[in-house]
Amino acid sequence: GPALLFVKTSQGKEEGRRFYACSACRDRKDCNFFQWEDEKVSETRLAAREEYNRNHQPFFTHRQNVDRYKNFVLLPLSKRRFCQECQQLLLPAEWEKHANHQFLCDITTAQLKSPSQLLYPLENKKTNAQYLFADRSCQFLLNLLIDLGFRRVLSVGTPRLHEMIQSKASQEEEFNVRSLLLDIDFRYSQFYTEDEFCHYNMFNHHFFGGEAARETCRKFLYEENGERVIIVTDPPFGGLVEALASSFKKLMAMWRETEKEGHDNRELPMFWIFPYFFESRILDFFPSFSMMDYQVDYDNHALYKHGKTGRRQSPVRIFTNLTPSMIVLPEEEGYRFCTVCQRYVSSDNQHCEICNSCTSKDGRRWKHCVLCKKCVKPSWFHCNNCNCCTLQKHSCEKNDIGCFVCGKAGHKRSACPSLS
Ligand code: SAH
Ligand code: ZN
Ligand code: ZN
Ligand code: ZN
Ligand code: ZN
Helix, strand or coil: CCCEEEEECCCCCCCCEEEEECCCCCCCCCCCCEEECCCCCCHHHHHHHHHHHHHCCCCCCHHHHHHHHHHHHHCCHHHCEEECCCCEEECHHHCHHHCCCCEECCCCHHHHHCHHHHCCCCCCCCCCCCCCECHHHHHHHHHHHHHCCEEEEEEECCHHHHHHHHHHHHHCCCCCCEEEEEECCHHHHHCCCCCCEEEEECCCCEECCHHHHHHHHHHHHCCHHHCEEEEEECCCCCCCHHHHHHHHHHHHHHHHHHCCCCCCCCCCCEEEEEEHHHHHHHHHHCCCCEECCCCCCECCCCCCCCCCCCCCCCCEEEEECCCHHHCCCCHHHCEEEECCCCEEEECCCCEECCCCEECCCCCCCCEEECCCCEEECCCEEEECCCCEEEECCCCCCCCCCCCCCCCCCCCCHHHCCCCC
């Protein structure tokens, strides 16, 4: 889909030079598209680009994959193979072509219903960054959505949540929640129909399936018979918040337009799952959002495991435009309700009388600094040189422009320690 317009700034200079680059790949190694805004592109280069794009299309279309799936499920277990190298379900006629590849046999219906377990996670940090919810977190999210009365979930980059909903819907008769997955990972088109999955780029709101896919999404957002809908998204953490926010606003607008009478100024409910250190960035774009204390855990991320069982606490939180008091967090996992703040908080998150709020962001108990007039991390000290609280080990230098991710000086977003 369309590139994004960036600006290269160098320190001291007022204006930077603007250029287009790939919206989805933040690493030039993954996609080297680059064009100055004012650059003239020759016919030859244009033709070469088009040629390149044609050669990099997925081998099968979504439609073809849906047909292949229908044939695949008709096969006896002994003939159901999945090529691990090509990440593809194989039909018997194709076995020979993949003879030298590693493959799995006897693919069961249960396996087909949990593609996120079958496919290997694309962990490439800068592009896909596929970190899958731990079962506990996924279950928690789903129960929360059900308790809140939602019947439809637009799963944007949350394949595991989508899969949990889909598989419950096919197994339990009284389960009446539906989900539509929007994701850039086209491998999922092998397992879901066009009504269940749209190949989508959340950095530029691009539907690869064109108008038909856009219409699928629009229809899904239309709240028939009072069935309420919510967006749940868990974007790659290296992603540009402004690009994501702009896409989410477009999805919200799509929802608003489905209702002729309008939604009485309501906003489409949303859960945006993202690390806590992005709080101020998210609130810049969505002032109606607040951050919940719930720590979202992941399966394939050693660091992002729950404090009680994993090695470290997860920095990932839920940002939502729903009323915080409605988001009930489990007591057995160490959350309590603060009656003053009217929201659930981590048990170690103490209500500060001076700030008049439960101020901890990372789940640890924070302390109030009278000089800074705010609560700070327990490991910080007030430095009289810098005139603010910071790590004890730091060099008292003039602040240069802070990192776009964590706001701290001394490094750029690409080298932000919060992301690694
Ligand atoms: N925790 C979620 C997965 C989050 S990982 C779960 O368990 O369901 C981030 C997801 O966003 C991945 O599924 C990845 O494929 C998708 N993604 C990455 N870049 C994207 C983009 N540009 N547009 C849409 N989806 C993207
Ligand atoms: Zn293969
Ligand atoms: Zn409080
Ligand atoms: Zn305080
Ligand atoms: Zn201080």
